Amino acid sequence: MSNETIFSPRAQIACVTGGEPAFEALTASFQRAGFAIAKPNAGINADISLIDLRNQTVSPRKAKTIAGALRRKSPESPLVFLIDPDLDAAVRTALRRFGEVIAAQDQLDHVVVRCREIIRLRNIAEETGERLKSLATLNRLVEFPVITTTSAQTRILIAGAPGPAAMAAVNAVSAIAGDATCVLNAGQAMRALEHDNFDCAIFLPTAQNDPMLAFVRTLRRHPKHAHLAIIQIADHPADLATYARKGARDFVLAEQIAVELAAKAQLASRRARLLRSMRKFLNSCKGEGIRDASSGAFTSLFLTEHANRICARADQTGRALSLTIASLSDADGQASTARTLNHAARLIN
DSSP: OOOOOOOOOSOEEEEEOSSHHHHHHHHHHHHHTTOEEEOGGGOOOOSEEEEEOTTSOOOHHHHHHHHHHHHHHOTTOOEEEEEOTTOOHHHHHHHHTTSEEEEOSSOOHHHHHHHHHHHHHHHHHHHHHHHHHHHHHTTOGGGSOOOOOOOSOOEEEEESOSSHHHHHHHHHHTTTOSEEEEESSHHHHHHHHHHSOOSEEEEOOOOTTOHHHHHHHHHHHOTTTTTOEEEEEESSTTHHHHHHHTTOOOEEEGGGIIIIIHHHHHHHHHHHHHHHHHHHHHTOOOOTTTBOTTTOOBOHHHHHHHHHHHHHHHHHHOOOOOOOOOOOOOSSOOHHHHHHHHHHHHHHO
8 A cells, every 4th residue: 555645836837938947947836836837838827927038039029929929828826927037118008918927046935925916906806796696696686895905095005225226115105195104213113004004015125134124024924914005126137046945925026126116016006905805705704694693604595606606617727626614513502612613613714
C-alpha cells in the first residue's frame, strides 16, 4: 500500500513569455506560492492570463493581439502584463486598457502577491454574484442590503517622509481626491486612521528598519482596515519584492508616480468601496428562509439552491471545488452558546 498526496493548486496561471528562462523563473516563483503555471496551449482553465513583455519590443497592437488570443482561450481570466520598469508611458497606458500592468525585473515576489490579490477580489465578486442569483430564485432579494458604493469624494492618506516622492504623490492624487491627508510616520498614520475613514493609503519608500514597514502588515490584520486599499511606492524595482513580503499588495515605482499613481489610486479606491459593500452583503444574517434565526447558518432550502449553482459554476470554469463540513451544536442551550454559534456561522458563510 502506498500513500499519495494529491496536489491541488490554489490557482491556474496561463503564461506567455519571450523565452524558456523567463518561463522557468515565473514557474519557480508561482509554484512556491502554491500556484500552477503553464503555457496557454496546455489546455488549462486559467484563473489569470499572464503576459511577460519584459525585454521585448512592445506596441499597443502587439499587446492587443496577444490579449485577444488569451481572451479566446480563457474568456473570464483577468489579464496581467509584466513589463520593464522603463517602458514608455504611452505603451503603459495602452496596456492598462486590457488588464493589470506590473513592472518587474528578476525578483517576482510582488508579482505573485498582486496576482493573489486579483484572484481574491474576483472570488469575492463571483460569490456575490452567485449568491444574488440564488436569492433572486428564492424571491428573497429585498431582505438583504443593497450592493452600492457611496458617491462621496475619495479620501486618501499619504504616509512617509517629506521629499520629492511625497510632493509628486500629493500632486498626482490632487486631481482625483477630495481630501488628501499627509502624515510623516507610522504613529501619525495610526492616529489618522483611528479618527478618519480613508479609501486608499499610499506609503512612500522607507528605510529597511522603518516602523512603517511593520505598520503596513499590521493594517492587513486589523479587522477595520484589512480591506483598505494600500499602494506602496518603491524607489527601485528590486525593492518591490521586499515590500511584498512586508504586506503590500499594490505597487508604483517612484519614477512613475506622475504617470500611474492617480489612475491606480482611483481604481483601488473604487474597488475598496465596492469590496466593503460586497462583504457587508455576504455577511448579512437577515432574511427569513435563508438563514436560521438562532444560529445564523444557511437553511437547507438556500444551501441546496446555492450549492447547485456553485457546482454548475465549477463545471463551467473548470476550477476545483472543495466541500468543508463543520458540525456546530448547542450543547447546553445557554444564550452565550447561541451567540457563539451565530458568530461561527458568520465566519463560515
